Amino acid sequence: MQKIKVITIFGTRPEAIKMAPLIKELEKREEIDSLVCVTAQHRQMLDQVLDLFNITPNFDLNIMQAKQSLTAITTRVLEGLEEIFEAEKPDLILVHGDTTTTFAGALAAFYKQIKVGHVEAGLRTFDKYFPFPEEMNRKLTGAITDFHFAPTVGSKNNLLKEGLDKNNIFVTGNTVIDAMDYTVEENYKFITEVLNTIDYKNKKVIMVTAHRRENWGDGIENICKALKYLVETNKDVELVYLVHLNPVVKDTVYKYLDGLDRVHLLPPLDTKETHNLMNRCFMVMTDSGGLQEEAPHLGKPVLVLRDVTERPEAVEAGTVKLIGTNKENIIKTAEVLIRNIDEYEKMTKAINPYGDGKASKRIVDAILYSFGYKKQRAEEFIGSNE
DSSP: OOOEEEEEEEESHHHHHHHHHHHHHHHHHHTTEEEEEEOSSSSSHHHHHHHHHTOOEEEOOOOOTOOOOHHHHHHHHHHHHHHHHHHHHHSEEEEOOOOOOHHHHHHHHTTTEEEEETTOOOOOOOOOSTTTTHHHHHHHHHOOOOOOSSSHHHHHHHHTTTTTOGEEEEEEHHHHHHHHHHHOOOTTSSSSSGGSOTTTTSSEEEEEOOOGGGGTHHHHHHHHHHHHHHHHHOOEEEEEEESOOOHHHHHHHHHTTTTOEEEEEEEOOOOHHHHHHHSSEEEEEEOSSSSHHHHHTOOOOOEESSSSOOOOOHHTTTTTOOOOOOOOHHHHHHHHHHHHHHHHHHHHHSSTTTTTOOOOHHHEEEEEEEETTOOSSSOOOOOOTT
C-alpha cells in the first residue's frame, strides 16, 4: 500500500512540546511519510523545543512579527500553507490544541479538502471569550476535523454533545506525558545557573507562569501583588517566575516583583529546564493550560490563576485548584498549602488523569486504522478519574 503522507503543523512552544513525541512516533512507522511544518507563531521559544527533540522542519513559514495581531497570524498561516499543500498534496494534516496556528492550519486544509487530525481535541470551557482566542480556536477546529484525538473521556464526551461521530473520536491520553519521559532527569544540572543555587529541600519553591490575554491588566497586577505578599510574609517561600516576553506582561511583573528577596525573575526556559524545575519545586501557580497536565505527573500541586479551565479532570482528581486572579483568594489558597502539610499532601498524592506515556502510539495506531492499514481500532486510554 502507498504510504500515508502526513504533515504535522504547529507554531508555538506548547504545541511543539506536545507534538514532538508524536513526530518521533510517526517517523518510526513504515506506513507513514512524515513531514513537519512550523509556522513560527512564536520563534525563539519554538526553536528551543525543536533543538531539544532534534526535529528539523521540512517547512518553516517564519511568520512571527513584532506586535502581531490575530488577524495577521491567521492570514499569513493560510497563505503559507496554501502553497505547501498545493505542492505536497498530503493525505492528512495534524494540528494541536487551540492556537491560532491550529485553527488556521485546519482551515487551510479544509479549503484544499485535506483530512484533518486534531490532537488534544474536545477541551472546552463553554465560554467563547475565556480563554481568548483559544476556546473558539478549538471549537472551530473541531468543526473542521475528521479525526479527533481526545486526551480524556471527558473531552470525548464534549465532542459527542456537539453531535460528532463517535467513530471518529479516539481517547488517547495527552502527549505531554509522553514528552516528559524525554526531559525529566533525577540528577539534572540546570543550564540557568541561578537554579542550581536554590535550596529546594529547605525552601518552598513556587514556580510561577502567568501571561494569558484574559489576565492582561488587572489580572496580572493582582497576581503580582499576591505573590509579593506571599514571599514577604512567608520566609521559607522562594519564587521562580518565568516571565513571558510580551511587554504587556513583563513590564507589570517587573514593576511589582523586581529586586525582592527570594524572587527570581527569569525569561521562559527551554522545555528541559522547565520540566526539571517543576520536578524540584514545591508547587506551581500558573494560568497555563499545559502545566495543569504536566505538574500532576510529577506530584506537584497546581493553583490555576484563571476563573475557568478546559481541563476539569485534574480539578476533579484533586491535583489542581482553580483560584482565579483575586488577590485575597490567591493568598488564602496558597497559604493553606504552604502552612498545612496535610492539605499539601492530599494534592501531591492525587493521580494524574491525563496520560500514561502511550498517547503518541495510540494516535498513530488510530491514524493507521482510519486509513485502513489496521483492522482493529486502537486501544483507548481510560483516565483514573473516569
